[in-house]
Amino acid sequence: MIGIYDYTVVLTYISLMTSVFGMTQAIHGRFKTAVFCLALSGLFDMFDGKIARTKKNRTDDEKAFGIQIDSLCDVVCFGAFPALICYLLGVRGSLGLSIIFIYCTCSVIRLAYFNVLEGKRQQEEGGVNKYYHGLPITSIAVILPLIFMLQFVIADVIFMGLLHLMLLIVGILFIVDFPFKKPNNRTLAVLVAIVGTALLIMIAYTRFRPPSMHNDSNPIIKEIEEMVGETQ
Numbered sequence: 001m002i003g004i005y006d007y008t009v010v011l012t013y014i015s016l017m018t019s020v021f022g023m024t025q026a027i028h029g030r031f032k033t034a035v036f037c038l039a040l041s042g043l044f045d046m047f048d049g050k051i052a053r054t055k056k057n058r059t060d061d062e063k064a065f066g067i068q069i070d071s072l073c074d075v076v077c078f079g080a081f082p083a084l085i086c087y088l089l090g091v092r093g094s095l096g097l098s099i100i101f102i103y104c105t106c107s108v109i110r111l112a113y114f115n116v117l118e119g120k121r122q123q124e125e126g127g128v129n130k131y132y133h134g135l136p137i138t139s140i141a142v143i144l145p146l147i148f149m150l151q152f153v154i155a156d157v158i159f160m161g162l163l164h165l166m167l168l169i170v171g172i173l174f175i176v177d178f179p180f181k182k183p184n185n186r187t188l189a190v191l192v193a194i195v196g197t198a199l200l201i202m203i204a205y206t207r208f209r210p211p212s213m214h215n216d217s218n219p220i221i222k223e224i225e226e227m228v229g230e231t232q
Helices: 007-027 031-052 060-089 093-124 137-152 156-175 185-205 219-231
Strands: 131-133 179-181
Touching: 007 031, 007 060, 031 060, 031 137, 031 185, 060 093, 060 137, 060 156, 093 131, 093 137, 093 156, 093 219, 137 156, 137 185, 156 219
Parallel strands: none
Antiparallel strands: 131 179
């Protein structure tokens, strides 16, 4: 069979399957499960590179395959999956779709550029890169659960606004070239603790009711139109 199936990539495949399952849950309106799957997928991705580097005798083809398969899975896990969650939550209409288009386009540009840079760097330097160029795409697995957690303390229209703004800003930061230091193990542990706490709060308190899947309008625009109508 073609491909690589050893332990160096198994966590990447598990991350992909987790996100695909999360997509099915989002489609059925089980957003808590979907956001949990997104965070879990991010956790798996956090350690797949560390596990892959424990194999010291990887061939150049295996290293190149690892780079490609990681980015291909990231397109699904941290590009399409969060965009689908946000769409189903209410990022819709011409405004919402424009933001989703921008986010998804920026995510694939970032990953393609990463593949080019990382492939070249592996040939010239080897080892582990200490800095990202721009915001890593996996950051959405931390940011979206934190935003989703806020539902029980803010109004729905403000939550919708935050979703739009978050998706737009994060997408743009994917392709803005600035040095972003890779987190060390202690920082990763703190991030895991923060996201874990957010997930517990989300499961216990959030009661968000998304717009009907048959309604393609944007809730924010609809809210503004209703406010204008009331003042007339």
